Amino acid sequence: MRILTIVKQVPDSNATIKVLAEGKGIDFAGLKLVADPFDEFGIELAVQLREKRSDVSEIVALTLGGEKAGETLRIALAMGADVGVHICDPKLETKDELFNAAVIAEAMKKDAKGFDLILCGKHNIDLDAGAVGPAVAEFLDLPHVGAVTGLDVSADGKHFTARRRIEGAEEVVECDLPALLTIEKGLVEPRYPSLPNLMKAKKKPVTLLTAGDLPGVAEYAETTKFVSISAPPPKPECKFIEGEPPQMAKELVRLLRDEAKVL
Amino acid sequence: MTSNVLVFIEQRRGKVHPASYQLLNLATQVAAQTGAQAEACIVGEGVASLADAVAAQGAKKVYIVDDPVLALYRAIPYTKALVAALDAAAAKILLVPTTFMGRDLASRVAARKRAALAIDCTEVRQDGADLIAVKPMYAGKFSGTFRLTGDRLQVVTVRSNAYSAAAPQTGARADVQSVALSLTDRDQRLKINEVTATGSGVKDVTEADIVVSGGRSLKSAENFKILYDLAAALDGAVGASRAACDAGYQPHTRQVGLTGKVVTPKLYIACGIDGAIQHLAGMRGSKVIVAINTKKEAPIFKVATYGCIADLFTLVPLLTEEFKKLKEH
Numbered sequence: 329m330r331i332l333t334i335v336k337q338v339p340d341s342n343a344t345i346k347v348l349a350e351g352k353g354i355d356f357a358g359l360k361l362v363a364d365p366f367d368e369f370g371i372e373l374a375v376q377l378r379e380k381r382s383d384v385s386e387i388v389a390l391t392l393g394g395e396k397a398g399e400t401l402r403i404a405l406a407m408g409a410d411v412g413v414h415i416c417d418p419k420l421e422t423k424d425e426l427f428n429a430a431v432i433a434e435a436m437k438k439d440a441k442g443f444d445l446i447l448c449g450k451h452n453i454d455l456d457a458g459a460v461g462p463a464v465a466e467f468l469d470l471p472h473v474g475a476v477t478g479l480d481v482s483a484d485g486k487h488f489t490a491r492r493r494i495e496g497a498e499e500v501v502e503c504d505l506p507a508l509l510t511i512e513k514g515l516v517e518p519r520y521p522s523l524p525n526l527m528k529a530k531k532k533p534v535t536l537l538t539a540g541d542l543p544g545v546a547e548y549a550e551t552t553k554f555v556s557i558s559a560p561p562p563k564p565e566c567k568f569i570e571g572e573p574p575q576m577a578k579e580l581v582r583l584l585r586d587e588a589k590v591l
Numbered sequence: 592m593t594s595n596v597l598v599f600i601e602q603r604r605g606k607v608h609p610a611s612y613q614l615l616n617l618a619t620q621v622a623a624q625t626g627a628q629a630e631a632c633i634v635g636e637g638v639a640s641l642a643d644a645v646a647a648q649g650a651k652k653v654y655i656v657d658d659p660v661l662a663l664y665r666a667i668p669y670t671k672a673l674v675a676a677l678d679a680a681a682a683k684i685l686l687v688p689t690t691f692m693g694r695d696l697a698s699r700v701a702a703r704k705r706a707a708l709a710i711d712c713t714e715v716r717q718d719g720a721d722l723i724a725v726k727p728m729y730a731g732k733f734s735g736t737f738r739l740t741g742d743r744l745q746v747v748t749v750r751s752n753a754y755s756a757a758a759p760q761t762g763a764r765a766d767v768q769s770v771a772l773s774l775t776d777r778d779q780r781l782k783i784n785e786v787t788a789t790g791s792g793v794k795d796v797t798e799a800d801i802v803v804s805g806g807r808s809l810k811s812a813e814n815f816k817i818l819y820d821l822a823a824a825l826d827g828a829v830g831a832s833r834a835a836c837d838a839g840y841q842p843h844t845r846q847v848g849l850t851g852k853v854v855t856p857k858l859y860i861a862c863g864i865d866g867a868i869q870h871l872a873g874m875r876g877s878k879v880i881v882a883i884n885t886k887k888e889a890p891i892f893k894v895a896t897y898g899c900i901a902d903l904f905t906l907v908p909l910l911t912e913e914f915k916k917l918k919e920h
């Protein structure tokens with residue numbers, strides 16, 4: 329079984345993000361970038377599958393992003409992936425989820441050995457779309473299961489059952505491999521890459537791909553174009569409600585009914 | 592290609608997701624700009640009976656894809672069904688609620704149709720043939736504006752409560768067209784074996800108009816009962832911070848935030864939640880936010896509409912009583 333984990337580099341969720349003049353983008357200078365937390369679940373899941381089974385031949389980690397995204401691949405390799413694929417070309421760097429999915433799908437098509445299990449995050453924490461996984465699956469004519477919280481791959485490595493979280497319910501689904509899964513929190517707890525493993529990761533092979541390596545991409549276009557980013561309009565100051573708890577409760581209910589009109 | 596606007600009506604077991612009707616209202620406004628019309632598509636089993644309710648919300652035409660294999664949501668069969676309806680409708684714009692199903696389905700449909708796509712938008716407007724979509728970025732700290740090119744189908748998922756539904760026009764009729772679906776075995780590689788409702792009988796945080804959330808300060812699963820009582824008085828749902836879920840007070844299905852669920856209810860009541868940036872990521876889009884916290888400096892007050900500096904164990908039961916009184920009148 330060959331496993332692909334798709335990882336994206338994103339700003340750390342605790343980082344303060346600054347917007348460039350005229351909202352042209354965000355300021356990456358000094359910004360702490362990390363592997364998307366959902367993608368770490370995917371890497372961890374792949375590594376645990378190998379620890380549990382004897383038939384996992386290779387774990388490939390793939391990212392699409394600028395030069396710095398190579399650091400995120402190193403994390404994946406230090407956590408236990410064997411080889412990396414870095415699609416790195418300014419021409420392919422967009423905020424168009426569908427285009428990104430097409431680029432990732434084209435890179436996967438170039439891989440002659442093929443993948444049995446493809447893992448990616450439920451959604452990434454910068455664009456928060458959750459579009460890339462399902463779209464990659466569609467471009468490759470694969471089934472996908474979204475928001476997976478439990479996974480059981482059959483002994484012969486040909487089928488799986490997965491638990492997935494939908495609004496208000498959980499489902500157990502069954503499907504053949506190859507398939508793509510998007511990973512929800514709770515399935516596994518990502519390990520911290522140790523220092524020796526981070527050192528070893530530097531020696532693991534990473535293939536660089538540019539637009540020239542992916543001629544199939546020419547069929548697609550960036551059709552959703554980023555225009556600008558801005559801070560949302562400032563919220564009015566919080567109105568603090570005074571008084572002892574019984575008065576407070578009465579006053580809050582009155583405000584919610586008469587002023588905010590949400591009751 | 593005409594410029595009709597098609598709305599995907601999300602339903603599970605015959606119950607329509609309320610955001611679908613909000614989108615019909617948006618579709619009516621968008622279509623009016625070009626003299627086109629708002630249309631709807633319902634996919635499922637035994638869903639034809641929903642056509643009247645959908646017409647009452649403004650759909651001029653309703654496409655129905657009704658088949659036993661569509662009883663439960665599965666990405667590939669639903670993609671085929673919606674694509675068939677899109678082709679029949681010759682629509683230029685497809686609007687889908689931002690839900691688990693909506694994100695999943697819209698992404699596949701857009702990939703199949705080589706459409707332009709924007710997920711989780713809070714604002715959608717036309718600019719010539721293009722569509723301008725505004726959506727939260729970086730966990731809601733910013734909003735991004737995107738341009739979807741007009742030379743192809745434009746697929747947009749829209750946040751719950753970003754738009755409101757129109758008052759239903761009872762008796763309004765729509766033209767109903769049933770659309771045939773043909774599936775191969777390959778389309779049905781995925782089978783659903785089991786569906787279990789989580790927290791039986793209680794609403795999911797993403798479905799409720801009012802969400803009452805608790806944090807680590809609740810100190811135990813039992814103590815959450817006061818929040819369930821408050822939620823019951825408001826017909827709302829109970830949510831929790833990650834700290835509360837990690838401590839086992841609530842299941843992770845109720846976690847709100849960056850690695851939990853994103854909610855945009857009309858009213859969010861945060862009880863004993865500090866307001867870490869990762870929690871705000873999941874709820875700052877709520878229309879009205881109430882924060883109850885003993886600590887005046889708690890960052891939750893930065894996003895709150897109303898703040899109560901109080902012990903939640905004292906205030907929450909009092910609030911429940913007040914809301915109950917209000918209901919009785």
Ligand SMILES: Cc1cc2nc3c(=O)[nH]c(=O)nc-3n(C[C@H](O)[C@H](O)[C@H](O)COP(=O)(O)OP(=O)(O)OC[C@H]3O[C@@H](n4cnc5c(N)ncnc54)[C@H](O)[C@@H]3O)c2cc1C
Nearest residue numbers: 806807808832833834848849850851863865867870885903
């Ligand atoms: C990558 C990442 C992802 C994360 N994702 C999420 C996420 O999705 N959702 C999430 O919530 N967090 C998330 N977190 C965790 C987040 O950073 C915080 O640790 C967490 O939200 C804190 O939860 P809390 O507010 O319940 O607890 P605390 O920080 O312990 O705050 C408790 C609050 O309760 C108040 N309090 C105490 N007693 C009372 C009382 N009797 N009455 C009233 N108020 C009282 C205190 O003043 C305090 O403000 C994430 C963190 C990381 C690093």
Ligand SMILES: Nc1ncnc2c1ncn2[C@@H]1O[C@H](COP(=O)(O)O)[C@@H](O)[C@H]1O
Nearest residue numbers: 335336392448449451452457458459460
């Ligand atoms: N540029 C990218 N490089 C690698 N993986 C990506 C990229 N964009 C999205 N993904 C994957 O798709 C998931 C969902 O992202 P999104 O659809 O953008 O919310 C992420 O968690 C990643 O696994």
